[in-house]
Amino acid sequence: MFRTALRNVLAHKARLLMTVLAVMLGVAFVSGTLVFTNTISDAYQNSSAKGFEGVDVAVQARYQDSKGDQVGKVPDLTQAVLDKAAKVPGAASATGVVSGFTAIADKDGKLIGGGWQSEGGNYWGTKDARYPLVSGHAPSGRNEVLIDSRTAERAGYQVGDTVRISVDGPVLEPTIAGIFTTDDGNVTAGGSLALFDTATAQQLFGKKGAYDEIDVTAKAGTGQAALKSQLDAALPKKLVETTTGQKLADDQAEQISSSMSGLRQGLLVFAGIALFVGTFIIANTFTMLVAQRTKELALLRAVGASRRQVTRSVLIEAFVVGAVAGVTGLVAGIGIGAGLRSLLGSLGATVPDGPLVITPGTVAAALAVGVVITMLAAWLPGRRAARIPPVAAMSALHSAPTTRSLVLRNTIGALFSAAGATVIVAATTMSGSDGQAPMGLGAVLLIIGVFVLTPLLSRPLIAAAAPLLRGFGVAGKLARQNSVRNPRRTAATASALMIGLTLITGMTVMAGSLQKSIDRMASAAIRADYVVSMANGNALSPDVAKKVAATDGVTASSPLSNSPSRIDGKTEFLTGVNGSAIGKLTDLTVDSGTFRVAGSDVVVDDDTAKSHGWKAGSAFTVHYEDGKAQRLTVAAVYEGNQLIRGIMLDSAALTPHQSDPADMQVMVKTADGASSATKDRLEKALGSNPAIKVQDKQDLSNSIAQAFTLILNMVYGLLAMAVIVAVLGVINTLAMSVFERSQEIGMLRAIGLDRKAVKRMVRLESLVISLFGGVLGIGLGVFFGWAAGQLVGAKMPTYELVLPWARMAVFLLLAGTVGVLAALWPARRAAKLNVLAAIKSE
């Protein structure tokens, strides 16, 4: 049987090509993902391991949990702790580490690198072993800084140049005292690092006289574990914790691989979708191959092959196809993995160097996926092949494909669809997270139901297209009839396309609606013309608020500062605002009471008020982060939203209790509204700081839109794979249909249908099938988008369903284009058929 199967594969090379391609794409996606994530993960681990080479034991402050009325906090690692650590007998040296956000501007005043990769730290003493100097000398005071060699090279800085640097507020303009090299993972990954002397760094990063971490190196002969136990004994156990360098490296490695596995899983989901779509094509191909070989298989049965042998021969064929697809897919996947890495590199995200990692697991996964998917998909056609009676070999007539009743199928499909839709609609009435699980279940049921129902749906939906096709004359009429001729085949082909479009449309609807609602929220609740914040989301220095308030044309401004507190034994974050200005800067709906923020009068959002059982006029005791208590009164309860919520009180009341006052953002209202001149004035007042963003409402909504566009584009890119696989499916179906109908086409040509019309007929059939899949997919996508939105909407009062009509038209157009493109080759083949040969061929 194996030989027969192998011969069959070779005999139908061309017809199996699309199947192989479809499986191959899925496998390539899977193995590409594995190669890429393994490679990156390995490279990061190597580079981070290097970064821990100089650390034998790290001493860090232990977080003190919130207890009773005491707000939890991190104690300082003081100079005294450092001195104690340095005196431990096994310690060779102890280095205090201070770090924080530090933005470096290039020569044009623009921020170097993404904001989240801009780091700053301290240079220890006069010679710091962590950062070997390439040139220059150790920094001293606020006017000297060191920068890493990669950043210096990128921006063209040299020792002696003046550089603009911002930590959390005013711009510093120190000279570059020196340039150093480092293995710091952040720098090797494309970030920047600036170093000050220790005292300056402590001051800049708000750690006066204290450190973030103390790195201790061991004397020769003392192990890391021994040093750790010495330190544990010497240092106050309640306040600090010690970790060996090895453990730090291991932890970091684990963290890297777990963050990589998140990425990997995300990518594999998309690979899975592509493979799922591929199964439709495999099943379709094998069904057609079996139908075409009815006589051949019957002959095998007649000469004594058992049913099992027939099934097995089909499965062996599938195995061969799957194995070929697996191997080629693996090779393509390795290429993809390598390509992705250099793509990342060219996008500016410097990935640490390292060899391409191809694990045995990757190879095994690629082959297993290829073979298992193909064989699973070919299983049903294989069973069908076994049911061919031996007598079919004798019948002279080409046996028409048995049109088994669709009644059972339709009943099952209707039940599934109805159940799915009901569950989804029921889930939309639930609140937020409760509805997620039922909605997922409903979505799966509905998709299965629609799959099963597509043959039934194909007739009415394609009939609806008849008026359009009538314009194409006979070709259109024949195309329409051909497309409903084998509803199962049409359905499977269209379904493949449907999946991709369902997901694409669903995502688009969701993203569009979310974006709109966040936009509306921002414009509804905020009256301020500008919002000033840090590029990386860090806190702003209190100086910023003062400078903004003093700028010409500013009529009202308020910082928003954040501070933890304990209320009734619960941690609540307090928002400190300028009480006299906040009313002009926000436009909050007041549920009860009078909006007033001054002295001990505060305003509270509805959710917080509800959770504490407060009403306007209620009084409560707050314990600030410094432990002091105060009695506050709820002046008003307002409707909170995603941007503004919580307890707002006057900065004058809050600031004295904050150890390190810092503002998350500053809201600004100006006399003449938002204009570029005002914006310029504000930016100038803030010293044209590269790290500080001054955004008007349009900027805010643009940046929201940008974030959504980025995510959507990534999802589109990933789902494109599923669409490409679906295109292969359409090509395959058409090619097979043309092959099966060659006699008919020959007859049509003989009685006067010209080549152009034959081509048009095939193209229109393809178009009809593709648009059918497109309409189903877009319809389902909108439904899912609506349903998911109902869940989100429960938490977001401004949520509103936005139907992206233009996008949906583009998707439909895309489906049509897919159809036309997929038909190119089959249509050419049909038109080129030799009339006589086609008629004669039995």
Next chain:
Amino acid sequence: MSTTPIADRRTTSVAARATDLSKIYGQGETQVVALDRVTVEFRQAEFTAIMGPSGSGKSTLMHCVAGLDTFSSGSVRIGDTELGSLKDKQLTKLRRDKIGFIFQAFNLLPTLTALENITLPMDIAGRKPDKQWLDSVIQMVGLRDRLGHRPSQLSGGQQQRVAVARALASRPEIIFGDEPTGNLDSRSGAEVLGFLRNSVRELGQTVVMVTHDPVAASYADRVVFLADGRIVDEMYRPTAETVLDFMKQFDAKGRTS
């Protein structure tokens, strides 16, 4: 049999004519001559049968004259049109407008009803069928109550009658049949041949049919015999017996020579 004076019609004009028609496959040693300088005329309102043993070139002759196949040299005319100079597009148009076909099998599109199959050539041309003519054709082949059926719901004989109706419906200048009764039982075959003969007698249609069956040939007004790519003889007012006799003689000659 028929007493209609066929001689009267011989003077009428020619529907199709092949002159010195040759068809050669391959080159050099492997060269096969399928048609060797054949000259033949098919007159209007005449029913001609082309006969000959397999490999004699009878199908090739029909395919070349019908514009389905290309030829190596010579000329073919349908009415006033010379086929040799036509491109595929023009040939297709010619077949559509001037020629009707009846094949041995696969004459009908399974997705279309009987009526839609009958009007298919006119649909392709974008012409409205002549209602009265269509009616009389349908009447003649006796398919009135089967028009809404699909081919799979019709018997083989009925399917072939649909094919005859289709060929007649567009009033082509000439109808070509390639073994039109080859797949039919003798009764159904007789019916189909009867319709073809009636269409010639009553409607003045021109029909050319390739067959190897002497009984089928006996329905024709004239039989042309082909052997080794040449016309060897022709016979007017054939009967099954005379045709069979000729074939036997011919066969015997072929064996002894």
